[in-house]
Amino acid sequence: MRTRASNPFALGVASGNPQEDSVVLWTRLASDPLNDGGMGAAGDIEIPLEIATNSSFTNVIQSTQAVAEARYAHSVHHVVTGLQPNTYYWYRFSYRGYSATGRTLTAGNRGDVRFAFVNCQNLQEGFYPVYRDIAQDRSLDLVVHLGDYIYESAPAPGGPRKHRTKAPVDLASFRNRHADYKMDRDLQAAHAAHPWIFNWDDHEVENDYAGGTSWYDQAAFARKRAGSYQAYYEHMPLPPDFLQPKPFDDVTLYGKVSYGDLLQFLVLDVRQYRTLQPCGDSLTNCPERYDTKNDILGSEQEEWLKSNLSAESPRWNVIANSIFMLEYDHDPGYYVDGWDGYIHSRKRLFEHLYDNRVPNPVVISGDIHAAWVANLKYHPDFPLEAFERDDSITIATEFIGTSVTSTLSSGWVSTYRGALPKNPHVKYFDERSGGYTRCIVTPDNFRAEYKLAQNVADRLSPVKTVVTFDVAAEDNPNLRQGATMMETLTDVKLVEPEPDYRVVGWRWAEGYGAGKEGYWLLPRQLKLPDGSYVEFEQLKRG
Template sequence: MAFDRTSLMRLFAAATGRRRFLAAVGAFGGAALVQRVHAAEAGIFSLGVASGDPLADGVVLWTRLVPKPLGGGGMGTRPVPVQWQVARDANMRQVLQRGTVLALPEMAHSVHVEVHGLEPARSYWYQFKAGSEVSPVGRTRTAPAPGARVERLRFAFASCQHYEHAYYSAYRDMAAVEDLDFVVHLGDYIYERGPTANQPRKHDGPEITTLEQYRNRYALYKLDPSLQAAHAAAPWIVTWDDHEVDNNYATLIPEDDQTPQAFAARRAAAYQAYYEHMPLRLVSLPKGPDLQLFRRFTMGDLAELHVLDTRQYRSDQPCGDRLKPRCPEALAEAASMLGDRQERWLLAGLNLSRARWNVMAQQTVMAQFDVDPRPESALFNLDQWDGYVAARERLLRYLAARRPANPVVITGDIHSNWVFDLKSDFANPDSATVATEFAGTSISSNFSKEFTAQLTAAMPSNPHTKFFNGDQRGYTLCTITPKQWQTDLRVVTNPIDPESTVSTLASFVVEDGRPGAQKI
């Protein structure tokens, strides 16, 4: 079952209250802790380590104790003390901070350590220990101080990692990127459906709906060594899309035939499992079927990252969803992709931002794209912003009127690479370009070859679309300076080869003060 937020907060308070006592058992190798974890519980760090939500003075450190990752965890019903430490070096010799926290059974024995007191814009290394077992070492990095002069940021973004469709060689390549400041994951970290035939890998059971099933599915994905390597290489900033719960769900409206009460329970279970497996702060602890995920990160004077949630608050997809002509619902002023509160929060943040680049990290394609190349007809993907036309127009009008510096949208969901100019009027190719959108391909999720041909044929009818490729899996690497944003589309040679090579398919730049991308 999913636990209510009040009970979980009490458990966290109790765990925090015991921290001073637990710290007294000794340093990182203290024998007293060894007695608290049974020797038979081997491989309890089998899901690796992660860090996330970097601030100027600290990060979140994550792990989960799981000797039986696909069997509910296997840690029993008692809290387990876990030691952690942060060092200046990868050999963990120059330890700066250490402590002990409780891994609670109510949270699947996951650990979320919020470390403070670190220096801005600096790399650190961290490690956990429970009993006689020591975790792998992870690297993390703090954000630059607000307002500090920053000459360069490098980050990657990724999405859509269906376990069955391919291997995660893209993550192995990402983990090897030098000087990576952070990673943004834009959703579809897991997929909820059961196993399908003729795939290189298999899901571990039927479509998931319960808390234990969601936990096991996250464990299946996190057992992948390339995904673990990417998590251990840099802090992650995460948001979700639909498959973390149910395909194309909107607020409390499921794709499947479920009652509102049944889907609310399913969403609560899915949200709790998401929190348990992500390096998120306590402020994101779910409250039943609700979880606060939209948030903002300031990277000195160079970038402001506005992380959006386009699933939890959106209106239902119009016109019955899917790919079809727009009906009046798609144009309705009341229709919302973000919900009123998040939309106001985004606009206010853009208005107050003093950063050189304003990055909106979100899920579905924002640009208009008419899939039907015939002039007398039109087809739109109504799960995307094309089904929420008034909401998109409100945002683009705001960007045109208030002119926050260099708005760039980064997008997941679509399993293909796209580059768009976001226009003040998509019907008029000569209208002003107010922002740039980069939609990244999937880590592993398939894209229909037949649909690729249809979209390619429609490109001339959508002249604001600067690039499209649906054939390759991979991730996106972004390098930002005060003068320029560069996006490199990194693609996998053979997605069903876990050791596949990865190369750059294409690169684009956006110049400071000039919205719109240019291929280089």
């Protein structure tokens, strides 16, 4: 008896790279996703694709055949053209009695843009309530992923879940690892609900790799990097110009997405073209850190970035950057895998922003598994000393989003917290993981809402806003005020702990006591003279 094949759309659907008149639609046929897809030796496959203006598909405006390319693991990267700006579209792929549907939204000039940015989603460290929340937020215009979409580590016991595929080292194993992540139902829902734009960091390939250099196994690295880049393309709604004449030895990830006069996103690739980290990639401040040859962007990407940043640029210029740009004195030492290892690249960018009076730059970053807000500093006469000087100007604001799941070790928490007094340009630090940042951009204001899940070990965990920052628009770089914390929790005044207090945990307190429904419950501990702690509670209205 003939049995029906498994669902070939087990990895879901996605849309990406939204433009005013086009969008990229993605899926991958994979009836056995964790075993190289299960499509065998089948060649290219044409599958029906419908584009409609409503979810019931009663008004189909395009009906075509999309191609699932065998050489790219039967993935589809179909560029739909001829669309209207600022318009929702529903799309549906079909194959052998199965179908998969998503919704997307084209870009265009508008009065406000609402987007979420995310990063660092190690599935071994938790579920994705963040993506459930993003999927349910129908007001979002797009999602920006800032890197570490997958992790290349081996399966490890002891967490909420673990990788079902071996540590990837080549194309086949990277395909299986991407499929492992793509099978998550909440991640699929977020992809199906909104268009995305993408950045990557290191864990899509290997920890802390720099350009063509590995810190672990250089002999095998070229093959590993090419395989990881190809698998990345096969699982993302990336445009075909990602590919180069020699695919996956060299690709083009950086690019631009524009929303008219209001906003543009400039997506940077700070992995593929960088020089090797100075100082042996260690937390230090060696003379090599000041070498002008250290470069995080490469000359071609840097010139592209500058060419898109001028006085005539849109009102807001969002630089989507995978690793933090701010200077942070760890007292002692600097994190040289970030822009602190490439200080002349940062200097040239800030100098360009200042000299060309680029309107309202905002940097969004990931990587560090904690939430930060910082004012980025520049001084035209002392550019390399700007973060240490009281007379420097705020050239931009950086919002660093916490991770979707990936945790920050207690050692790093202590290091970062202990060094905060040395870094007054940092306006906020919160080491809690399991969140994302939701942004609302208008001509006059950029708002960043930092959101956290109660518990990433619980797929159904609630997600709530814990703090909000505003940046007022100011075209004159000499007058920018940077980020301002807004009091968004009503009825209860926010109280910051004294230096001898510490936050030790938190949970959602719905139903906690009469009249206290809808509050955050924040246990805190008071340090006593003998070194012991006494716990007490502070409530904030949510």
